[in-house]
Amino acid sequence: QKEVEQNSGPLSVPEGAIASLNCTYSDRGSQSFFWYRQYSGKSPELIMFIYSNGDKEDGRFTAQLNKASQYVSLLIRDSQPSDSATYLCAVNLYSGGYQKVTFGIGTKLQVIP
C-alpha cells in the first residue's frame, strides 16, 4: 500500500515564527513531491514542488527532500495569519509514462496573530 503520512495537526505557531510541516512516504520509487495549500471548502493550490534531494526555496517557503529517509518537509518563514490552512503533501509516481499522485491527509496550520 503506497502511503503518504502527515500529522493532521493542528499545528499552531505565532505570527512571524517558522512553521515546519513534515511528510513521509512509503514508495521508494516516488519521483516528485508537492506541497499544496487548501483553504476550507476550496481546491488545493500548488505551493511548491521538488524533485531532487536537498532544499528548494521560493520566497518564504522552503521545501526539503530526503529520498533516503523518504521524507519531505515544508518550512514557512515569517508565518502570517493568511497562511492558516491545511497543507497537503502529495507524492508522484510515474508508471508506464503516466502520472499517479497520492495525497496525505494534510496538516492543519494555525498562525496565531
Added chain:
Amino acid sequence: EPEVTQTPSHQVTQMGQEVILRCVPISNHLYFYWYRQILGQKVEFLVSFYNNEISEKSEIFDDQFSVERPDGSNFTLKIRSTKLEDSAMYFCASRKRREGDTQYFGPGTRLTVL
C-alpha cells in the same frame, strides 16, 4: 491566467440518480484527472485521462463511474447510480506535459447525495 473551471459548483441529487460533473481543463493541457475529497478526509485519485482514453484508475473508480472528453474542451465525470457515500467534493485537474508534473486543480463540485 488560464485556469481549470468546473460546473456546477454544487450538485444535489437523489440516491440512484445519474449525475454528470463537468470540467474545462486549461486549453493547452494534455493530461486530465478527477479526484474526490470526502469531507474531512484526504484527496483521493479517481482517474487519469490522456489521448482520449483512461490511462489509470483507482479502486474507487468502479463501473458506476465513467469519463468522457466529448469535444475539444470539456472533460466530464459521470456517476451512473449515485450512492450516499458518493457525497464529496470532486476536483478536476489538468497538466501540460512540457511543464513537468504540476497539476492545476479546478475549484471543485460539491456533490450531495440525499
